[in-house]
Amino acid sequence: MSENTPTPSSARPPKQSRTGLKSTGTRKAASKSNRSRAREFALQALYQHLVGGNDATAIDAFTRDLAGFHKADSAHYDALLHGCIEHAASMDALITPLLDRKMAEISPIEHATMWIGVYEFQNCLDVPWRVVLNECIELAKEFGGTDGHKYVNAVLNGLAPKLRAVEVAADKAAGAGAA
Structure with missing residues (x-):
C-alpha cells in the first residue's frame, strides 16, 4: 500500500471506551443515580413550564408517563x-445579579x-454543594x-458561598478551594 492509500478499518485500533459515557459523550443511563434521573426529568418539566407556561400539575402528569421515570x-x-x-x-432574584x-x-x-x-443549595442540605454544582454542570x-455549562457553573459557583456559606468556607479551609 502507498502512503496515500486509506488504512482499512480493520487495521485501525478499536475505539477506547469511556466508562459511563455513550458514543455521543453523554452519560450512560445505567451509571445515573435515581436523583440524577430525577434532576433530568425535573429539567424537562421545568423547560415545559418556562417555554410553554404549562401548569405544574399537567407537566407532572405528562412527565411521569415518560419512559424511564420509574x-x-x-x-x-x-x-x-x-x-x-x-x-x-x-430564585431569579438571586440569579439575576450574577x-x-x-x-x-x-x-x-x-x-x-x-x-x-x-433550589438544591437552599433545600437539599443532604446533598453537598459540590455535588449540586457538578450535577447541574x-x-x-x-x-x-x-458552552451553557460554563455559564451555569459561573452563576452557581457565585451563589454557593452565599447559599452554602459554612460548607463552602469549610471546603476552602480544608484546601479544596473553589470549584
Whole structure:
C-alpha cells in the first residue's frame, strides 16, 4: 500500500471506551443515580413550564408517563418541580445579579438548570454543594448549548458561598478551594 492509500478499518485500533459515557459523550443511563434521573426529568418539566407556561400539575402528569421515570427518585423530582415553580421569583432574584445579560436572553435549559441548583443549595442540605454544582454542570452539558455549562457553573459557583456559606468556607479551609 502507498502512503496515500486509506488504512482499512480493520487495521485501525478499536475505539477506547469511556466508562459511563455513550458514543455521543453523554452519560450512560445505567451509571445515573435515581436523583440524577430525577434532576433530568425535573429539567424537562421545568423547560415545559418556562417555554410553554404549562401548569405544574399537567407537566407532572405528562412527565411521569415518560419512559424511564420509574427509575427516578420521584420524591426528589416532586420537590424540584414544584419547589422551583413555587419559588421561581425568589430564585431569579438571586440569579439575576450574577448574569451578564437579561434573564429573558438566557436559554430555558440553563435557566431551569440554575433553578435546580439554587433550589438544591437552599433545600437539599443532604446533598453537598459540590455535588449540586457538578450535577447541574452535567445537566447543562447534556441538554444545553455548547458552552451553557460554563455559564451555569459561573452563576452557581457565585451563589454557593452565599447559599452554602459554612460548607463552602469549610471546603476552602480544608484546601479544596473553589470549584
